[in-house]
Amino acid sequence: MTKLLRRISLQQRLLYLLIWNLLILPTAYAEPKVLVTLKPVHALVSGVMAGVGQPHLLLTGQESPHTYTLRPSQMGLLEKVDLLIWLGPTVEKFLEKPLTVLSDSVTILNLLQSSDLTLLKVRTGGTWEQHDHENTKTAHDSTELSKDKSHLHPEVGQIDGHIWLSPDNAQVIVQIVAKTLSQMDSAHATIYTANANRLIERLKQLAQNLRKQLIPIKDQPYLVFHDGYQYFEKYYGLNAVGAIAISPELPLSPKRLSEIRQRIQQLKVVCVFTEPQFSPPVLATVVEGMAIQQGTLDPLGATLPPGTESYFTLLQTLATHLTECLTP
Numbered sequence: 169m170t171k172l173l174r175r176i177s178l179q180q181r182l183l184y185l186l187i188w189n190l191l192i193l194p195t196a197y198a199e200p201k202v203l204v205t206l207k208p209v210h211a212l213v214s215g216v217m218a219g220v221g222q223p224h225l226l227l228t229g230q231e232s233p234h235t236y237t238l239r240p241s242q243m244g245l246l247e248k249v250d251l252l253i254w255l256g257p258t259v260e261k262f263l264e265k266p267l268t269v270l271s272d273s274v275t276i277l278n279l280l281q282s283s284d285l286t287l288l289k290v291r292t293g294g295t296w297e298q299h300d301h302e303n304t305k306t307a308h309d310s311t312e313l314s315k316d317k318s319h320l321h322p323e324v325g326q327i328d329g330h331i332w333l334s335p336d337n338a339q340v341i342v343q344i345v346a347k348t349l350s351q352m353d354s355a356h357a358t359i360y361t362a363n364a365n366r367l368i369e370r371l372k373q374l375a376q377n378l379r380k381q382l383i384p385i386k387d388q389p390y391l392v393f394h395d396g397y398q399y400f401e402k403y404y405g406l407n408a409v410g411a412i413a414i415s416p417e418l419p420l421s422p423k424r425l426s427e428i429r430q431r432i433q434q435l436k437v438v439c440v441f442t443e444p445q446f447s448p449p450v451l452a453t454v455v456e457g458m459a460i461q462q463g464t465l466d467p468l469g470a471t472l473p474p475g476t477e478s479y480f481t482l483l484q485t486l487a488t489h490l491t492e493c494l495t496p
Contacts, residue, residue, distance in 0.1 A: 202224065205227060212342050247270065255279055
């Protein structure tokens with residue numbers, strides 16, 4: 169009888185241990201629930217999380233974060249994640265108030281607060297001549313942009329938030345995300361670090377390839393719909409001379425249209441680019457009667473499927489569309 173009781177007791181202890189492991193271990197080693205607001209950043213986060221989990225995406229890329237309004241159902245999604253990655257109110261004003269009432273259980277990572285990023289000031293006005301030398305180093309010195317940052321961290325409200333369009337900044341984002349995830353989920357830290365290292369090597373190779381592709385057209389003057397490509401322009405030494413819309417949220421006035429037409433002629437603009445997030449009917453009016461090329465640039469990857477590869481496709485597509493429209 170004593171042996172039987174001991175045997176039952178041992179069996180019970182083993183059963184309790186098994187149940188404990190089944191209940192606790194999945195929680196201990198489950199990947200963090202991550203939500204990323206913009207598709208290009210989501211792509212980089214996906215690369216870091218490969219083999220562990222898949223981050224959620226808030227905006228598909230069809231919408232502009234400058235004009236977006238958060239839906240009630242999306243507010244519920246915010247409450248269910250462990251980590252929210254965004255770019256702050258400079259880019260995503262629609263999230264500023266909702267985040268103030270978010271549960272303390274959600275970790276919020278504002279990438280623009282990193283001191284390791286190369287940050288550029290928002291350019292004022294709609295035309296910038298050949299290059300805005302007062303903003304930062306010229307694009308011809310872009311290889312030095314990440315070395316001297318004493319002048320590259322303006323006040324938050326002055327920051328151009330399109331940081332992902334710099335390959336150097338993309339590498340920094342990967343490092344920040346890998347470090348943050350490793351701190352939150354130490355069980356998978358080795359995987360996050362290895363993924364980040366591989367991703368950074370791919371980003372370096374992409375940057376080199378695009379530089380070679382863009383060299384032949386880098387001096388050709390062109391106009392964009394809104395000033396969302398400054399990081400890409402300066403990194404590769406491109407000659408963007410202005411934007412049609414001073415702010416994508418505001419309608420274009422007749423005076424502004426007249427000014428743009430004059431500047432196109434004065435600066436001998438070769439191509440005018442629009443965006444899939446905006447379909448301004450005024451574009452036809454802007455170029456009416458002018459022998460000028462028209463193209464499309466997409467800073468968000470509106471038509472690209474979410475995932476790591478979309479970042480590489482996004483930058484490659486930007487380079488290809490620029491080359492096609494600006495080649496004499």
